[in-house]
Structure formats: structure tokens, C-alpha cells
Amino acid sequence: MQKENIKNRLGCTQEEMALLLEIPRSQWSMYESGKRNLPLQAKQKLTALLTASSSNKTSSKKVQKIVATQNKAAIQELQKTIKETQYLLELTEQKIKIAEKMRHQSFAALQLISLIEKIPLFKDTQSVCAAIQARSEKQLNRYSEKYVMHLQLKKETINHQMNRLTKKIKSYTNDAPSAIV
Template sequence: MKNNTIRKLLGFTQEEISIVLSITRSQWSMYEIGQRDLPLAAKKELTAILLYLQKTKEISKVKKEFLALEQTKIEEWLLKELRNIEYKKQLLSKKIDAMENKRVECFAALDTIYFLEEQNLDANTSLLQHIKRKALDTLNNNSLYKLESIQM
């Protein structure tokens, strides 16, 4: 049965650990499967490495530097994403303002048309109908539903 727990703990391949311990890869392979013992010098070196790893359960300098670099990259990415979100938020705000302004204008146009129709003034009826249809279409395109969905 193959036991590569030590190798995994060290993060080395068979070839790499055999070079570090000054043995052949086949010696290491046979050690892993329990068919051979390591030479005394290799055992001492492996023991020293494992003791060092046990003592340094805290984060090593290399790992700290790597984690700090990763953290910096994450922070840079998050700042970029935040700027992107702020930009999109500004665009949506402008779009909402434009929609609200269009709605105000359309309601004003409909109120004006209503007033003119009530006064029975000699206004161009086809023009008023055209303006009314245009205002209603614009209101439908800028409905409260669409406005609310954008605000969400």
C-alpha cells in the first residue's frame, strides 16, 4: 500500500524528495510502500525537515509574503469592482432622472391637451391627438414598472 503522506506534507514529488535526501527515486518509492527503510543520513535529514515543519505551524515568511501579495491583488480587484459599480450606479441614476423628466413632460402635455379640449378652442385636433398619442407612448415606454425595476 502506497503511503505518500510525507511527500504531500512536504509538497514535493518523489524525484524532488529523493534529491533533497540524497537518495534515488526508487529508494524513496520503496520506502513509501514499506519495502525498504531509508539510509540513516536520509532519515536524519527527513526528521530535521519534519521537525522544522512541525515547529513552524504558524505561517512561514514565504507564505506570509505570498498571502500579502494575494491580499493586495484582491484589494485592487475589489477597488476596481467598486469603481465599476459606482460608475454603473451613476449611469442608472442619470437614466432614472431622464425617465422621471420624460414622465413629468408627458403629464404636462396631457394636462395641456385636456385643458385645450375642455376649452373647445379652435385647436388643431389632429395635432392634439398626435401629441396625446406620443405622450402616452412615451409614458408606456417609461412606465412606473420600468422605473421601479431600474431603481432596484
């Protein structure tokens, strides 16, 4: 049997395997690399270990307890991350609303200026119109279409992350501890 298969199945280091089989570590190392055979007693012990590990389909209570504890910690961490992500999502949605509102108001102000220019009662309001136009253009530059698009992409990314986090939590809550090992 190859080194990785034994190590993966039994989870022991070279030193630990040598101690279990009551042989020198160097002898175990040479066996793993295919340079040497094991003594009969060591082969019997190894066979017994491999047979026992392959016939044991359920994990021990210790393993189940460790996995359950780690799953609980992972779920708590994921829930914390979901709360942080939810906050980012709400913040991004607020920024989008503000940007869209400011863009709407700026376009309305620019439209007003073009209407004022056509009404004779407002001939002496050129300086006010210029100030309104400057403010509106400044806001449109600040809350540009590019900025809104960036926020919308950020929102989509955050939503995707929320979905992935939610699925991950479900996978932890649906997995029985014995199914993980």
C-alpha cells in the same frame, strides 16, 4: 501519513521530496501509495521535515513578503473594480432619474390633453393633442415601468457588489501576512 497531508504541509512535488530524502522518485511514489516503506535514513529526514514544519507556526519573511505583495496587488485591483462599479452605479442612477422624469412628464402631458378636451377655447387643437398624445405614449413605452424596475434591480445588484468589494478590501487590509499562510 497520507500523500495529500505531506504534500500540503511541505508543498513539495514527488521529485523534490525524493531529492530531499535522497531516494529515487519511484520509491517516494510507492511510499505515498502505501506500496513500499522508506529506508531508515529517509524516514528520519521525513520525520525531521514534518516535525520542523509543524512546530514552525510563523511564516518566513519570504512568504510574508510575497503575501504582502500579492495583497497589495489584490487591493489595487479591487479598488480599480470599485471605481468601475461606482461609475456603473452613477450611470444607472442617472438612467433611473431620466426614466422617472420622462414618465412624469408623459403622464402630465396626457393629463393636460384630457383637460384641454374639456376647455372650449381649445376646440381646434385636436391635431396638436394627437401629437402630444403620440409622443407621450411613445415615451411611456420607451421608459416603461418594466424598464424602471429593471434599472432599480440593476442598481440593487451594483450596490450589493460594491458592499462585497468593500468587505473584500477590508479583509485584505485586516489580515496580517503571517495569518494567511
